[in-house]
Amino acid sequence: MKRREFIRRSGVAGVAAGAALSIGRYGEIWAAPPSRAKYDMVALMGGAPDAMFDLGIQELGGLGVFVKKGQKVLVKPNIGWDVVPELAANTNPLLVKRIIEHCFKAGAKEVYVFDHTCDNWVNCYRTSGIEQAAKDAGARVVPGNSEKYYQEIVIPGGVRLKKAKVHELVLSTDVFINVPILKDHSSTRLTCALKNMMGVVWDRGYWHSNNLNQCIADYAMFEKKPALNIIDCYNVMVKNGPKGVSREDVVQMKSLIITPDWVAGDTAAAKMLGLQTEKIEHITIAHKTGLGNLNLDALNIRRIKM
């Protein structure tokens, strides 16, 4: 390389680097640890749903820690109800979209989105805004309305739930990302990460008639666990859950919890709602079974206010 060219090239590189730095937020770049410094949980507050996820996942080392190149990813939001996003009965579509984008950035081959809805599934997918958001991000939106899509699995160690029919995508994908929304719930007090699994099975009625809380904890024993739980606490339904009646049921908490430990995630989320964890049986059962840790003090939690 000639000297002149070297100077020219390094000049260009310097300008480019400077431009890049001036666009990005400095502090964050230096704050983000280059190695995989893992927290047990990252909790964020004060940002938009997508911005909070950007920052939060960066704190965990990027989604690439969980999603490898060429893998198939299942993103499972809550799309249970035929309700608009502002009423917060379904996961925030902005968040779902951003997660899918991160999946592809990490090299995912394919990203799938589905839920076994409570209301009419076509309406739920449409009204929630999630179908559009997921498709915009390039994911495949898959129905969950027919028993044909479900396959029987065995849950060794299940107390009340020993068998279940789960959606084929749970079995056929490589990575499972659970994206619940935190809500008040009429019988289990709260619905969040653990209870979001009711949307991957066919026969929910069985759970309801065979000790609901035990079944929720039992399912968490199934080997195909979420690699990551991303709990949407941006708009939170604090009463009349899980469907909600009006806008007055919703409080804007502008928060997000990201954790691989769903028991810890649900515990933290319960505190956001101001609930005592002891009252939420499925969390305590899951903790006792060793499926996660509800003692948040024992965990390494990164808290960020934006």
Next chain:
Amino acid sequence: MRSPYLRRSRILISAIVFICFFVVFVDFTHLIPSKYINILLYLQFIPSLIKFYDLRTLAAAGFAAILILTLLTGRSYCSFLCPLGIGQDLNSRIGGRIRKKFRRYGYKKPFTIIRYTILAATLTVTIVWGIYLVTLLDPFSIFGRFMTFFAKPVVLLINNFLAGVLNRFDVYTLTHIPVTGYQLPAYSIPLFFLVLIFGLSLTKGRLYCNMICPVGTLLGLLSKVSILRIRINETKCSKCGLCSVRCKSSCIDFLKRHVDVSRCVNCFNCIDVCPDKAFSYGVVKIRKKEVKPDQERRKFIAGSLALLFGLPFISRAQEKNIPVPAKASTVKESRTCPVCPPGAGSLDDFNKLCTACSLCITACPNKVLQPALLQYGAKGMMQPVMDYNKSFCTYNCTVCTEICPTYALRPLALEAKKLTRIGKAIFIKDNCIVKTEKTACGACSEACPTKAVYMIPYEGNLLIPETNTEICIGCGHCEYACPTIPYKAIFVDGLPVHEAARKPEIREAETAVPEDFPF
């Protein structure tokens, strides 16, 4: 006019009409907006007539247009617009392909007594008693039931096969839709008519339309004075008989060179087939009429009178079958009244106006509308009834009220529908999981769109449902979600007269926005 385009345009128009109706009835993706369906429905004779009876506006005067059309052109309706008639033509064509014999019709005498008796019976029954015979015999409704009961499942099976193939290649544009079907007895009447009409049209052309269909007979009476009709030029005709052979209505007596206009459906096959070019379609020249007593008219009047006097007795006997509300009991759900769809207003109004065309049943995105067996009594057979064992009524949906051809279900704005109570939820504590199993459930409260079913503290940490019927609209989601068997712990009892529900009370949330992480 002798142009071959007459027949061709008949085939073209009827094909378009048939395909449109076929698509409307089998449309399982709910692609077609209600307003387009309503345009199609405007010119269906019986639905329009009933709608007009109810509304009395020009917006429902399609039947009058049909009457005028018939006075001008004869029974064009039967060939161009009636989906059941067009379907029969299609079937006759297939029959002709299978065996040549099926294609040869030949002149037959009219079944005068049968057809006028049926028309008279239909008229009198409808006036004196109710819509029962119209429900049974209205060609549009019969066609609707064929599509809903038999064609749609076939289309779904094809869709499911294709969806299965596509899903294997990771494509989810088509989705698997479970083919659920209805209770077996509900198939009896549609199946009977399917066999009857299929068989008749396969070998005998339009015999059903000219012997049984009351609309055909009524329009046939009018077409006797129509201005345009099929004529035979007697000087050209060589009496070869080809026209008779090809006439689906078997109404051309070639020996007498006479066309029975009351049975002619304007298919124009004769014009096309005549080697002598003796047939034409045009303004009829009024010939001197022999004055002789009209036998048919006499029979018609006599038949009508007999039925008029006879029927009140029959109808009185039937009245007993109308469900009468009784007192509710516990443990076993005691249903006092079926739940009829939103927009019906009341059970009585609904039963009077619905012809069981099944359009709402096939259009319902949630499949909660099912053909009734005896829930409404004998005269409401096949009319749609809400079946909360199968499904529930979607809170944000008004499809059935938008498309009802007869206005048996009147249009409801979404906000009005959300406040229309069609039934009331009744909680049976002794059946409830929370009481019997002492475990959490709350499936009913979870599903309730108005929180008319809510949870109150029970033993220990448990919560148990309680109902507030003031704000309940009877959508049935609670009953559908309730997991208890064989009897539900919560069910919806229908209301004979629909009511206005109170709006759910709205209170500000008491939970504060956390300033900092509470953990």
